[in-house]
Amino acid sequence: MESKENSISTKIVFLWGLLLFQLQALQLTSTSVALPGCLEQCGDVEIPYPFGIGRNCSMKGFTLNCTFSNGTYKPFLNNIEFLNISLSLGRARVTNTVSTQCYNATNGNVTYDNWHKNLTASPYRFSSTLNKFTTIGCMTLAYLTVSDMVNSYLSGCVSMCRSMENLSNGSCTGIGCCQTAIPQGIEYSRVHFDKNFNSSTTYNFSRCSYAAVVEEHAFKFNTSYITTGKLYRSKLPMVVDWAVRNKNCSEARQDMISYACVSDHSTCVDSANGPGYLCNCSEGFQGNPYLPHGCQDIDECANKDRSPCSGDCHNTQGGYRCSCPRGTHGDPYKGTCYSKLPPAAKLVIGICISLLIILIIMLCIHIILERRKLIKVKEENFQQHGGWLLLEEIRNRQGLAFKMFTEKELEQATNKFHKNNIIGHGSYGTVYKGILKDNHVVAIKRAKIINERQKKEFGKEMLILSQVNHRNIVKLLGCCLEVEVPMLVYEYISNGNLFQLIHGNGRRIYKSLETRLKIALESAEALAYLHSSASPPIIHGDVKSANILLDDHLMAKVSDFGASMLAPRDETQFVTLVQGTCGYLDPEYLQTCLLIDKSDVYSFGVVLLELLTGKKALRFEGTEREMSLSSSFLSAMKEGRFSELLDDQIKYDEDVERINEIAVLAKACLNVKGEDRPSMKEVAEELDRLKKMKQHTWEQHNHAEIESLLDNLSSYREEENTGFYSLEKKAMLSIEPGR
Numbered sequence: 158m159e160s161k162e163n164s165i166s167t168k169i170v171f172l173w174g175l176l177l178f179q180l181q182a183l184q185l186t187s188t189s190v191a192l193p194g195c196l197e198q199c200g201d202v203e204i205p206y207p208f209g210i211g212r213n214c215s216m217k218g219f220t221l222n223c224t225f226s227n228g229t230y231k232p233f234l235n236n237i238e239f240l241n242i243s244l245s246l247g248r249a250r251v252t253n254t255v256s257t258q259c260y261n262a263t264n265g266n267v268t269y270d271n272w273h274k275n276l277t278a279s280p281y282r283f284s285s286t287l288n289k290f291t292t293i294g295c296m297t298l299a300y301l302t303v304s305d306m307v308n309s310y311l312s313g314c315v316s317m318c319r320s321m322e323n324l325s326n327g328s329c330t331g332i333g334c335c336q337t338a339i340p341q342g343i344e345y346s347r348v349h350f351d352k353n354f355n356s357s358t359t360y361n362f363s364r365c366s367y368a369a370v371v372e373e374h375a376f377k378f379n380t381s382y383i384t385t386g387k388l389y390r391s392k393l394p395m396v397v398d399w400a401v402r403n404k405n406c407s408e409a410r411q412d413m414i415s416y417a418c419v420s421d422h423s424t425c426v427d428s429a430n431g432p433g434y435l436c437n438c439s440e441g442f443q444g445n446p447y448l449p450h451g452c453q454d455i456d457e458c459a460n461k462d463r464s465p466c467s468g469d470c471h472n473t474q475g476g477y478r479c480s481c482p483r484g485t486h487g488d489p490y491k492g493t494c495y496s497k498l499p500p501a502a503k504l505v506i507g508i509c510i511s512l513l514i515i516l517i518i519m520l521c522i523h524i525i526l527e528r529r530k531l532i533k534v535k536e537e538n539f540q541q542h543g544g545w546l547l548l549e550e551i552r553n554r555q556g557l558a559f560k561m562f563t564e565k566e567l568e569q570a571t572n573k574f575h576k577n578n579i580i581g582h583g584s585y586g587t588v589y590k591g592i593l594k595d596n597h598v599v600a601i602k603r604a605k606i607i608n609e610r611q612k613k614e615f616g617k618e619m620l621i622l623s624q625v626n627h628r629n630i631v632k633l634l635g636c637c638l639e640v641e642v643p644m645l646v647y648e649y650i651s652n653g654n655l656f657q658l659i660h661g662n663g664r665r666i667y668k669s670l671e672t673r674l675k676i677a678l679e680s681a682e683a684l685a686y687l688h689s690s691a692s693p694p695i696i697h698g699d700v701k702s703a704n705i706l707l708d709d710h711l712m713a714k715v716s717d718f719g720a721s722m723l724a725p726r727d728e729t730q731f732v733t734l735v736q737g738t739c740g741y742l743d744p745e746y747l748q749t750c751l752l753i754d755k756s757d758v759y760s761f762g763v764v765l766l767e768l769l770t771g772k773k774a775l776r777f778e779g780t781e782r783e784m785s786l787s788s789s790f791l792s793a794m795k796e797g798r799f800s801e802l803l804d805d806q807i808k809y810d811e812d813v814e815r816i817n818e819i820a821v822l823a824k825a826c827l828n829v830k831g832e833d834r835p836s837m838k839e840v841a842e843e844l845d846r847l848k849k850m851k852q853h854t855w856e857q858h859n860h861a862e863i864e865s866l867l868d869n870l871s872s873y874r875e876e877e878n879t880g881f882y883s884l885e886k887k888a889m890l891s892i893e894p895g896r
């Protein structure tokens with residue numbers, strides 16, 4: 158047990174040590190630019206391999222000394238100080254000593270301080286691109302030579318100036334300062350001053366001249382260089398190109414032992430200045446290609462400048478992968494990652510939504526406009542039908558029980574004019590039963606189309622009708638002018654009409670002479686009222702039994718004196734009046750088309766006949782003469798056999814005298830010539846007189862008779878199944894005789 162445990166712990170220690178070692182190695186290769194154990198820096202200057210301090214730390218020819226000088230350590234090659242070393246570019250910035258020529262006015266002698274640089278057999282070359290041969294002075298001609306031979310001139314530069322005035326700082330253009338390019342590939346440089354140019358003429362302000370190869374961009378001409386001697390033996394920066402010399406890449410690769418580019422992911426580049434080559438890390442790697450494992454992968458994702466990746470960045474060996482974030486696609490390298498929807502689809506969706514919104518807005522506007530239009534139409538209708546006039550009149554005459562109904566009110570009252578609410582059809586239109594909000598039951602007459610004149614005068618007519626107030630006339634409660642064809646609202650008469658009472662659809666109901674007389678009288682009074690008391694006079698125009706309604710107490714209520722029954726006032730109105738019912742029509746009216754009050758008298762005469770005979774005004778059987786009740790009556794009267802026509806229920810009434818008088822009255826009413834007919838008022842008076850003749854006898858029978866009458870009538874209605882004409886029997890007990 159124990160030994161086993163021991164072996165495990167030692168293994169762990171070993172593995173841990175291995176890990177640490179590897180971490181260290183990794184650290185070393187990843188950050189170090191120099192060989193292990195060598196100085197990476199001398200003073201401020203980084204020393205990357207193949208450069209190195211000491212022979213064992215550097216490649217042959219790249220050995221530097223790190224010397225303490227003037228307070229800091231500086232790398233030196235002999236007397237050349239290295240200011241900067243660039244691995245990738247194969248360059249180094251070094252110092253160069255300035256050569257000097259001075260004139261001694263005291264003894265007229267000229268002194269020279271000339272310097273040279275021998276880079277032969279070293280990895281360095283003067284950089285022809287970054288350096289310039291520069292002379293400074295006011296009477297100066299200096300040469301750059303490639304050997305110690307005086308006349309091996311390579312290049313020369315002249316700088317002149319008469320005074321200080323023409324000099325300017327930073328400008329090296331021949332006045333006090335001259336710069337010229339140097340050829341490529343030089344290994345040696347020496348400065349020569351031309352003996353014929355000396356400062357003997359300018360020594361008052363410029364005693365010395367200077368010349369050196371300097372880095373163009375690092376050198377700024379300063380007028381103080383002319384006037385002071387501070388450039389004497391000074392050191393100016395110069396750039397040298399270095400390379401692993403004397404073999405180009407293809408040659409070097411063949412000798413793997415001396416091949417300098419030892420790192421993985423490194424490439425060889427031929428030197429641009431002289432024979433030799435440089436090493437570079439491959440694309441996507443950085444570091445020192447001259448060291449084993451010196452080239453390290455670049456984490457492009459850590460540096461946004463290196464990887465224009467707008468999406469998710471994944472670093473790879475020597476590169477990186479860029480992908481759009483989940484749920485998007487596009488070109489992440491160009492920064493065009495879209496969400497799942499391509500821009501075109503988004504555009505389409507956007508347009509669709511906009512269109513939808515526009516559509517909704519337009520719909521709303523349309524609805525609003527339509528509503529306004531409807532209100533306008535309603536107002537127009539109202540105005541056209543003289544609504545304002547009517548309204549004003551109603552306001553003026555307080556206490557007038559006439560109401561202007563809105564279309565909506567009537568719609569609600571009739572359950573939107575449901576067909577179950579229809580209680581009658583006619584030539585004029587349809588009558589609906591309606592229940593107003595206050596539970597008031599009304600009859601609503603919805604006329605068919607009316608003509609222009611009627612339209613215009615409707616309000617006026619309504620006003621007149623509203624003032625018609627007679628207990629035997631169906632009361633007009635109000636109207637609705639908002640609609641194209643105005644609607645009239647009448648009081649609701651519950652018990653059917655005289656036509657139903659008399660003819661009863663086959664069933665015979667007993668009606669005493671008194672009852673008939675009462676109904677006739679009441680109807681006559683109503684008509685007389687219309688003809689004479691109303692102002693202007695109103696002609697009913699369609700008097701018939703069906704238009705005489707009966708209420709719970711069998712009281713007659715004349716209805717349906719149309720919307721056009723006002724007495725015509727001018728000729729144009731005559732033709733337009735087409736009204737009346739066959740069998741009741743005044744024969745004279747048919748000829749003249751002139752509706753007069755006597756036309757109503759004729760029609761009333763027919764109603765009287767109906768009451769007497771129990772026969773319909775027009776029958777579609779028998780001979781031609783027998784078809785019309787009036788003509789068969791008239792001929793029967795002529796032949797003295799009138800009693801044959803009488804209703805069975807009153808045929809044997811002992812009151813023959815009264816019956817005859819009624820018949821005479823009817824005959825007078827049916828006179829062919831209108832003028833000869835009695836007025837409605839006269840008819841009413843006559844009927845009143847006849848009724849009073851036997852008032853007392855009637856009173857005795859009254860109650861019992863009416864009760865049985867109503868019983869019969871109601872049972873008849875139930876059979877007809879109209880449902881509207883309910884009958885309250887309790888009310889009958891309080892029935893009062895007509896007058």
Ligand SMILES: *[C@@H]1O[C@H](CO)[C@@H](O)[C@H](O)[C@H]1NC(C)=O
Pocket residue numbers: 211212213
């Ligand atoms: C350089 O290395 C050689 C052999 O490896 C050794 O003999 C010599 O002392 C070293 N020189 C220096 C300066 O370290």
Ligand SMILES: *[C@@H]1O[C@H](CO)[C@@H](O)[C@H](O)[C@H]1NC(C)=O
Pocket residue numbers: 226227
């Ligand atoms: C040392 O520094 C002084 C002033 O900083 C300077 O005058 C002198 O030339 C420097 N010497 C060298 C060898 O650089």
Ligand SMILES: *[C@@H]1O[C@H](CO)[C@@H](O)[C@H](O)[C@H]1NC(C)=O
Pocket residue numbers: 220221222233234235
């Ligand atoms: C470094 O300094 C030593 C002693 O000062 C000298 O012998 C040697 O040549 C120098 N080497 C270089 C490369 O400057």
Ligand SMILES: *[C@@H]1O[C@H](CO)[C@@H](O)[C@H](O)[C@H]1NC(C)=O
Pocket residue numbers: 201202203240241242
């Ligand atoms: C060397 O040159 C590089 C780039 O030109 C610069 O960033 C660096 O500061 C220089 N170093 C010194 C010591 O001049």
Ligand SMILES: *[C@@H]1O[C@H](CO)[C@@H](O)[C@H](O)[C@H]1NC(C)=O
Pocket residue numbers: 261262263264
């Ligand atoms: C010029 O020459 C004289 C005599 O030889 C000498 O004393 C003097 O120092 C020289 N001047 C300069 C600036 O070198």
Ligand SMILES: *[C@@H]1O[C@H](CO)[C@@H](O)[C@H](O)[C@H]1NC(C)=O
Pocket residue numbers: 265266267352353354355357
């Ligand atoms: C200086 O130059 C003049 C001509 O420019 C010449 O005559 C003279 O000899 C020169 N002096 C010296 C010392 O070279």
Ligand SMILES: *[C@@H]1O[C@H](CO)[C@@H](O)[C@H](O)[C@H]1NC(C)=O
Pocket residue numbers: 275276277278303304305345
């Ligand atoms: C430069 O130095 C090399 C050896 O390092 C020598 O052979 C050559 O002659 C020198 N050139 C001159 C001009 O002094």
Ligand SMILES: *[C@@H]1O[C@H](CO)[C@@H](O)[C@H](O)[C@H]1NC(C)=O
Pocket residue numbers: 322323
């Ligand atoms: C140099 O200075 C003189 C004297 O001031 C002047 O006449 C001349 O125009 C100047 N030359 C240039 C090129 O500026």
Ligand SMILES: *[C@@H]1O[C@H](CO)[C@@H](O)[C@H](O)[C@H]1NC(C)=O
Pocket residue numbers: 324325326379380381
């Ligand atoms: C150049 O600069 C120096 C020092 O800043 C100044 O004294 C001199 O007047 C300047 N020269 C010109 C021509 O501006």
Ligand SMILES: *[C@@H]1O[C@H](CO)[C@@H](O)[C@H](O)[C@H]1NC(C)=O
Pocket residue numbers: 357358359360361
């Ligand atoms: C130099 O200056 C002196 C006096 O300051 C003057 O006498 C002499 O002529 C000047 N020489 C030149 C060449 O300008």
Ligand SMILES: *[C@@H]1O[C@H](CO)[C@@H](O)[C@H](O)[C@H]1NC(C)=O
Pocket residue numbers: 326327377378379380381
């Ligand atoms: C010229 O040199 C002086 C002294 O070194 C310096 O103070 C001045 O700033 C320089 N002028 C320019 C324009 O470089």
Ligand SMILES: *[C@H]1O[C@@H](CO)[C@H](O)[C@@H](O)[C@@H]1NC(C)=O
Pocket residue numbers: 264266
């Ligand atoms: C120049 O000056 C004269 C006298 O002052 C000397 O005699 C010469 O030797 C001197 N020449 C040189 C080159 O310095």
